[in-house]
Amino acid sequence: xxxxxxxxxxxLSSSLLAxxxxxxxxxKTFQPRFAKHYAINYFKNFKTVRVGSSQYxxxxxxxxxxxxxxxxxxxxxxxxxxxSTTYLPTLELIQREDTLIGFQGKQYIVSSSFNHDKIxxxxxxxxxxxxxxxKADLIMGYDSNLSxxxxxxxxxxxxxxxxxxxxxxxxxxxxxxxxxxxIASFYDxxxxxxxxxxxxxDKYAFIKNENSKLPKRPKVLVGEIQNxxxxxxxxxxxxxQMIADAGGEMLFWKPSMQTQKxxxxxxxxxxxxxxxxxxxxTWTSRKQLEEARRKDSRYSLIxxxxxxxxxxxxxxxxxNDYWETGMQRPDLLLQDLSALFHPDKYVSHxxxxxxxx
Amino acid sequence: xxxxxxxxSICVLVFACFLLAYGETGFNLDHDLILQLxxxxxxxxxxxGGMLATAGLLMQIFFQNPxxxxxxxxxxxxxxxxxxxxxxxxxxxxQTIIDAGMGLMSFMGAATVFILLIFFVHxxxxxxxxxxxxxxxxxxxxxGISVLVSxxxxxxxxxxxxxxxxxxxxxxxxxxxxxxxxxxxxTLPVLFFIKSLNQFLLSENYAKSMGVNVKKMRLIFISLxxxxxxxxxxxxxxVGFIGIISPHLAKQFLKRSRLNIxxxxxxxxxxxxxxxxxxxxxxxPSSSISINAILGMIGAPVIVxxxxxxxxxxx
Numbered sequence: 001x002x003x004x005x006x007x008x009x010x011x012l013s014s015s016l017l018a019x020x021x022x023x024x025x026x027x028k029t030f031q032p033r034f035a036k037h038y039a040i041n042y043f044k045n046f047k048t049v050r051v052g053s054s055q056y057x058x059x060x061x062x063x064x065x066x067x068x069x070x071x072x073x074x075x076x077x078x079x080x081x082x083x084s085t086t087y088l089p090t091l092e093l094i095q096r097e098d099t100l101i102g103f104q105g106k107q108y109i110v111s112s113s114f115n116h117d118k119i120x121x122x123x124x125x126x127x128x129x130x131x132x133x134x135k136a137d138l139i140m141g142y143d144s145n146l147s148x149x150x151x152x153x154x155x156x157x158x159x160x161x162x163x164x165x166x167x168x169x170x171x172x173x174x175x176x177x178x179x180x181x182x183i184a185s186f187y188d189x190x191x192x193x194x195x196x197x198x199x200x201x202d203k204y205a206f207i208k209n210e211n212s213k214l215p216k217r218p219k220v221l222v223g224e225i226q227n228x229x230x231x232x233x234x235x236x237x238x239x240x241q242m243i244a245d246a247g248g249e250m251l252f253w254k255p256s257m258q259t260q261k262x263x264x265x266x267x268x269x270x271x272x273x274x275x276x277x278x279x280x281x282t283w284t285s286r287k288q289l290e291e292a293r294r295k296d297s298r299y300s301l302i303x304x305x306x307x308x309x310x311x312x313x314x315x316x317x318x319x320n321d322y323w324e325t326g327m328q329r330p331d332l333l334l335q336d337l338s339a340l341f342h343p344d345k346y347v348s349h350x351x352x353x354x355x356x357x
Numbered sequence: 358x359x360x361x362x363x364x365x366s367i368c369v370l371v372f373a374c375f376l377l378a379y380g381e382t383g384f385n386l387d388h389d390l391i392l393q394l395x396x397x398x399x400x401x402x403x404x405x406g407g408m409l410a411t412a413g414l415l416m417q418i419f420f421q422n423p424x425x426x427x428x429x430x431x432x433x434x435x436x437x438x439x440x441x442x443x444x445x446x447x448x449x450x451x452q453t454i455i456d457a458g459m460g461l462m463s464f465m466g467a468a469t470v471f472i473l474l475i476f477f478v479h480x481x482x483x484x485x486x487x488x489x490x491x492x493x494x495x496x497x498x499x500x501g502i503s504v505l506v507s508x509x510x511x512x513x514x515x516x517x518x519x520x521x522x523x524x525x526x527x528x529x530x531x532x533x534x535x536x537x538x539x540x541x542x543x544t545l546p547v548l549f550f551i552k553s554l555n556q557f558l559l560s561e562n563y564a565k566s567m568g569v570n571v572k573k574m575r576l577i578f579i580s581l582x583x584x585x586x587x588x589x590x591x592x593x594x595x596v597g598f599i600g601i602i603s604p605h606l607a608k609q610f611l612k613r614s615r616l617n618i619x620x621x622x623x624x625x626x627x628x629x630x631x632x633x634x635x636x637x638x639x640x641x642p643s644s645s646i647s648i649n650a651i652l653g654m655i656g657a658p659v660i661v662x663x664x665x666x667x668x669x670x671x672x
Contacts, residue, residue, distance in 0.1 A: 105508075124507060227519045227594070228398070228526020263381035263642050264394050264526075282448070291451075296529045298393055318448055 021066035023048065030190070034201070035178040037166040040185055049185055051164050058185060073161045076187045077138035081122055081131065085109060085319075086167055086176070087140055089328035090183040093196050099187075102134050110313060110321040126151065131160055138186050140165050171257065173238045173330035174201050180328065203331040204245075210345075211247035211338055218275035218341045220248040225298055230262040239278075242330065246337035248276065264298055273303040276340055279357075282318070283309055289357045307357045308340055322353040359618045361611055365625040372632035373399050381642040394526075397533050401525045402631040404540040405589050406599055410607075410627025411544055412585040413600030414620060418557050419578045420474070422484045423667070424660075426601025427586045430487070431494030432470045433597070436590040437521065438498040439466030444517050445509045463587035470494055471579045522647035523594040525635055536592050543584040544624075550577065551616045558616065596631075597649050598656025603627040605663050630655065 026041035026048075041048045046059035048070065057070040064072070081102030082088065088111060091097050097113045102122045109116070122130060126146070131139055139162045146152055146164055155162040163186070167179040177200055184193030220243050223232035233239045234256035243250045251274065252262050283289045289307060293299045313321035326333050336354050339346035377395050378384055409427065416425040416432075427433045439462040447455045477490055506514055528536050547554075553574050556564035565571050589596060607622035608614055634651040 226516070227522060227524040231519070261645055265381040265385070265390060266642075268387075268390055268394065269382055295531060297531060298529055301389070301393060 021064075021068070023066075023068065030181070032175075032178045032181065034172055034175040035167075035170055035182070036175060037169050038179070038182050040182075040190070047185065049163075049182065051166055051182075054164050056163055060188070071156060071161065071163070072159075073163065073186065074137055075185075076189075079134070079136045080138040080140065080186075081134060081136045082139075083122075083124075083141040084165070084167075085324040086327045087165060087179075087183055088114070089325045090180045090193070093180060093328075094184050094187060094189045094192055096187055096189075102131075102136060102139075107315075107317040108319045108324075110315045110319050110324050126155070126162065128154055128158055128160060131155075131162075132158060137161055138163060140183070142166070142168060171236070173242055173333070174204060176238065177201070177328055177330050200329065200331045204334055207331070207334050207338055208245040211245065211342070214247045214342055214345065216342070217247055217249045219251055219272060220341065221251045221274045221277045221302070221304070222280075224279050224281055225264070225296060228264065230264060230267045232260050232262060234258045234260055238327075238330070242334055242337055243341075246334055246341050248337065248341045264301065268301040270302055273305055275305050277304045277307045278340075278354075279307060279309050280322075281309060282311070283357060284311060286357050306340070308354045309357055310353045312351065312353050312355045320353075326353050359611070359622075362618060362621050362625065365610075365622060365629065369403065369625050369628050369632065372629065372636065373403065376402070376632065376635060376639065380639055393530060397528050397530055398526050398635065399632075400533060401528045401536065401593065402635050403628045404537065404544075405525060405593050405596065406603075406628040406631030407624035408540055408544055408585040408589055408627070409596060409599040409631075410603030410623040411547060411620065412582040413602075413627075414604040414607075414623045415547065415554075415578050415582045416600070417604055418554055419575065419582075420478060420484070420487060421560070422487060423605070423663070424484070424488050424601065425491075426598075427582075428495075428595070428597045429601055430470070430474060430491035431498065432467050432474075432583070432586050433590060433595045433600075434495040434498035435470035436463045436466035436587050437595045438501045439463060439469075440520075440590060441502045441505050441517055444520070445505045445513050448513065459591050460587070463590045464583060467583040467587045467590070468579075471583050475575070475579065520594045523596045523649045525593055525596075525631060525648060527594075528592050532592070536588070539584075539588045543581055543588060546577070547581060547620065550574065551620065554578075554616050554620075558614065595649070596652065598652040598660075599627050599630050602656050602659045603630060605659065 022043070026043055028042040030040040030042070032038065038049060038051045041050070045061060046057055046064060046066070049056045049058060055070045057066060057068060057072045058075045059072065060075055062074050078099055079101045080099045082100060083104045085108050088100070088109065091100060092111060092113050098115070100114055100119055102120045103109060104122050104124050106116055106119050106121050109119075120134060122134070124144075126139070126141065139160060141162065142165055146162065152162070165179065165182070167176045170176040170179070178197055180197050181190050181193045184190050221232075222239060222243070223230055225231075230252070232252055235250055235253035236255055236257050240250055240253065251270065252260065252266070254260050283292065310322040310326070311320050332352050335346070335349060336351050339349040339351060340354055376399050377391060378386060380390065380395055382390070413426045416427065416430065417423055419425075420430070440459055443458050443462040447458055450458070473494065474487065474490070477487060482490070506517065509517070553564065553569045556567045556569055557574065561571055564574070603626045604619070604623045606626045607619055610626070611618055611622050613619065630652065633655070634648050637651050638646065638648065
């Protein structure tokens with residue numbers, strides 16, 4: 001009798017556990033509209049997040065007994081370590097700045113919302129001992145931090161909550177911005193993030209639509225002379241796409257995401273005047289620009305009407321907010337670019353990152 | 358003039374004319390194009406290639422080591438480390454200070470490595486040991502650069518990475534006279550010391566027995582080679598292989614080793630290699646190959662071939 005009871009209870013608990021951990025039948029699935037490299041599956045007591053080929057099981061129950069090869073992350077995260085400034089605007093938007101306790105190169109952080117004294121600098125290549133010491137419940141990095149499979153195996157065996165973020169692999173500005181929902185899922189704040197993202201994408205679509213009605217498309221040159229070449233962005237890069245969406249025509253457009261090297265001879269053949277030059281140099285004033293142009297006579301090969309740089313907001317270490325907030329707020333960036341290309345239409349717009357040199 | 362050197366001069370002239378007339382836009386004789394872009398490039402190829410070869414030859418004579426060269430013995434790396442430090446540290450300074458600092462730091466880097474190498478030469482280390490020391494210096498410099506890179510801003514990092522690829526195209530017209538003058542100052546004096554160099558070529562003791570002031574000559578050679586390498590590092594970035602292979606190619610071509618013939622031949626072959634690399638870039642404009650990648654593809658097999666031929670060469 002005792003044996004029968006034992007097997008009955010064992011069978012019951014196993015089937016309950018199996019029901020609790022049924023990974024095949026999600027209650028709900030979230031597939032992002034623009035981002036291509038992540039998805040979220042919702043189950044009764046937990047959720048799973050897929051990033052590329054990696055999957056993570058997120059649960060508020062630390063004793064969840066699912067037998068799975070997935071890394072288990074306890075949510076909502078209270079102590080997080082992050083490796084890229086592009087993740088930080090999300091923390092600000094969902095108001096979880098206080099959870100950041102570690103960062104790779106905190107001198108890069110421009111936003112004043114973060115308490116630098118509370119944040120520990122961590123090394124670019126993850127150091128397991130250092131991370132264990134931080135007692136973080138979420139460590140978010142990217143491919144370069146996590147490229148070694150053996151290292152990933154060590155993290156797993158140490159139960160380090162290391163998560164891969166692939167926002168840099170997205171092929172559109174909105175795709176990258178949609179990772180706000182991915183990060184928010186570790187705080188159980190997806191709904192809030194979704195509302196913010198909808199606002200961003202709606203605003204982006206609105207500005208893009210307005211710009212498409214404009215008859216004039218100014219000629220836009222991106223980059224500067226480096227190593228004897230004109231180094232510019234690829235036509236399919238985020239900036240390339242945004243220039244098109246802002247109603248501009250990117251010169252030397254090539255169907256690539258990669259940085260392009262254009263020979264100066266090709267540049268010299270540009271007989272038309274350039275309406276807007278977007279330089280991403282360290283120049284902050286017209287004086288510095290003129291000094292550089294005087295020294296390098298090759299800049300005189302082209303005629304340029306307006307020159308803008310993107311370094312309006314920098315911190316005391318010269319880190320630029322364009323690479324922090326600008327990357328996660330394509331709506332604001334598109335607004336900036338639209339105002340540069342069509343000043344008559346966006347008369348009242350106050351530029352965020354760009355300023356005229 | 359030696360007939361073979363005459364042939365080399367003709368080859369150099371042909372390449373120079375070709376690169377003046379032909380560019381990424383094809384055969385285009387636009388006045389602005391030639392003066393602003395092609396002429397500086399051709400002059401820099403000629404002088405930088407030649408100077409690298411001269412510096413390589415001087416080092417091979419001075420260290421009595423056929424594998425000595427600015428890159429193998431770590432001189433270029435030392436110079437690069439100091440320049441990298443300056444590039445990362447000079448944020449916010451005026452352009453004039455940055456430019457002056459680059460030159461000074463580059464020379465200091467090259468000179469520091471030379472002084473280290475001389476110290477080891479005086480301790481009678483073998484030729485192979487000296488090369489290992491050179492490689493260790495390069496490795497140390499690379500580590501130092503990695504540390505600097507890990508603490509630098511994205512833009513400085515990008516600037517440094519672009520610079521470190523090496524280029525004969527980044528000297529502008531206003532900078533060109535400065536580059537020419539510095540190149541001549543560091544190269545022409547070598548011609549005055551050809552007799553002493555010939556004696557050094559046999560051995561330092563022989564030179565001493567012939568009444569050469571060895572200490573003084575050593576200082577002159579080192580200063581000239583360090584100056585040449587630092588000028589190239591500042592204006593073109595670190596450029597590899599020309600320094601080490603040009604003297605060997607010159608010896609193979611001439612089958613003679615007297616310096617009054619060998620030195621011009623090495624200079625011309627250095628220039629020729631620079632022209633060849635630049636021609637590849639002109640003919641493949643859409644590729645992102647760097648000058649060092651092309652020179653590496655030419656240089657590494659030449660060194661291997663040399664080592665194979667000299668396989669009796671012992672430690």
